[in-house]
């Protein structure tokens with residue numbers, strides 16, 4: 001659980017939340033969406049207490065891409081549009097940004113059925129559908145819980161760069177990828193440990209500080225090198 005969290009996410013900036021499994025990353029994002037009540041302290045959006053904000057207003061302003069994304073048994077188009085009409089150009093832009101063009105083309109178009117829980121698609125494909133849905137909603141706050149975890153490194157890196165370049169959207173993204181190419185794109189990294197924010201700052205600041213973030217980053221690099229040395233290169237972390 002979380003303890004002594006005191007942090008301000010600024011409008012329009014991008015944040016990466018990192019930390020070991022069980023450190024409280026998902027709990028923190030869920031708290032921001034109002035998933036839990038009965039906590040001590042305050043969560044405020046623009047100075048307004050979360051408890052005073054209506055569900056409708058939260059729905060309009062916050063998009064949350066979950067660790068297990070939700071796909072329903074309808075066409076890929078409806079899974080992205082959520083039955084709302086939208087501008088064709090805008091829809092095509094979103095498809096392009098979410099790197100879904102090839103998939104949709106290969107499957108014969110937007111009418112392809114996703115199946116129960118998106119059974120006809122891979123984990124990474126479902127994540128991209130979920131990202132497209134969030135982009136089309138254009139909510140000013142985008143929360144992502146390992147939204148690119150099932151993707152290969154290159155696609156994940158391209159998508160994370162696209163997300164980090166977006167303007168006018170506050171992005172808070174949990175990621176387990178500690179590569180410099182990805183993390184240096186974020187305005188700030190927040191490291192959780194045992195439910196507390198232990199460090200925060202830019203990638204370079206945290207690397208220079210040589211504290212826990214540096215250690216985690218080195219460990220991840222070392223593990224990758226070790227696997228490559230042992231010829232285990234087919235696993236994508």
Ligand SMILES: Nc1ncnc2c1ncn2[C@@H]1O[C@H](COP(=O)(O)OP(=O)(O)OP(=O)(O)O)[C@@H](O)[C@H]1O
Pocket residue numbers: 001019020021022023024025026027028
């Ligand atoms: N509903 C719950 N009831 C009790 N404890 C919970 C609940 N949800 C999570 N926890 C505990 O809170 C801690 C933080 O969990 P959380 O899911 O936030 O971790 P995480 O950093 O997202 O981990 P991961 O990287 O594995 O997704 C863990 O010790 C977890 O067991």
Ligand SMILES: [Mg+2]
Pocket residue numbers: 025026027067145
């Ligand atoms: Mg989690």
